[in-house]
Amino acid sequence: MHVTSAPLPPRVLHVTQPVDGGVARVVADLVRRQCAAGMTVSVACPSSGGLPEELTGLGCEVLTWEASRSPHKGLPGEWRRLAEVVSLVRPDVVHAHSAKAGLVARLVVRGRVPTVFQPHAWSFEAVGGAEAWLARMWERHGARWASRLLCVSRAEQRTGTSHGVEGDWRIVPNGVDLERFRPASPSERSLSRPDAAGPLVVCVGRLCRQKGQDVLIEAWRTVATEVPRARLVLVGGGPDAARLKAAAPPSVSFTGPVQDPVPWYRAADLVVLPSRWEGMALAPLEAMACGSPVLVTDVDGARESLPPGLARTCLTPPDDSEAMARALVHLLRGPEDLGELGRIAADHVRTHHDLRCTAAAVAGIYGDLLSLETIECREPITT
Structure with missing residues (x-):
């Protein structure tokens, strides 16, 4: 009798900078749900702030990746360190959060591992002049190395496409933990x-x-x-x-x-x-x-x-x-x-905006990517 084994839960690497504010909350919430679902989850992030300690408490592997918010400061060193992290973790999926992590992660992986980029608002909205032009040019170019572009609203997607960013879009609205955030008695x-x-x-x-x-x-x-x-x-x-x-x-x-x-x-x-x-x-x-x-x-x-x-x-x-x-x-x-x-x-x-629905939708994106990917044939990531 032929027995077909069930697929193993994916090994996910989240890459994030910043480590505070709403981005950190989204990462922590996803990690909590993904660990509970049996996924093997690692996070590469700076050592500052409370996020690394929170993630460790969730049973997640935290790998220090020191990176500034600036898109250009220290980029070669950040690239080398993240390449080391990716080689160590050997993820099935890379999920990059916000502009800086999205920049470095896509430069490191370059499509050789299924990659989800989640902008958490577009980088070119934060700057003006030449910096905004450079940010738009990068997002247009870097989109080719994102298997999925994950936006939290249709308006965020429209902003991207109106500035020439094209890719395979998915929209998953932000969710909140309704057990923690609830009306007071x-x-x-x-x-x-x-x-x-x-x-x-x-x-x-x-x-x-x-x-x-x-x-x-x-x-x-x-x-x-x-x-x-x-x-x-x-x-x-x-x-x-x-x-x-x-x-x-x-x-x-x-x-x-x-x-x-x-x-x-x-x-x-x-x-x-x-x-x-x-x-x-x-x-x-x-x-x-x-x-x-x-x-x-x-x-x-x-x-x-x-x-x-x-x-x-x-x-x-x-x-x-x-x-x-x-x-x-x-x-x-x-x-x-x-x-x-x-x-x-x-x-x-x-x-x-139930967090459980948000986490399930993100897991569905991972599943769609992995169902199309022959993991054994990946090109290795080298430093």
């Missing part, structure tokens, strides 16, 4: 919100140009006049912290980096993310899962992440402090019931 909310003097607005994100907190602080000057009891809390750390603190009015406070944003999502009457660019921001999804309404800028993924019908109220143009101020004032003292908006938001995320 009455006792949890009272503990997280001891001071109920006025409306509390919270912004969770890395303090940097992409996230647009400078626009929010400028808008807040109007809010502080129109809704004087309102308070704004910026949750997170980053390179712009000192500059933002110097520009902030008295009703704005800063927490610095936090281990767990959930208490802040639950405490907030409104969560705002004034990003200049995104693929599909994770913080608004987390906030909505916790039952908080959100105000976000109309960047890639924003409309797709909101419940139908809320775009008119919960979207503002990016980089427009006056429009943001008007929207904030309207929401904080207008006719909308913020509690009801939060309940609608929580239902929407439970239905459309």
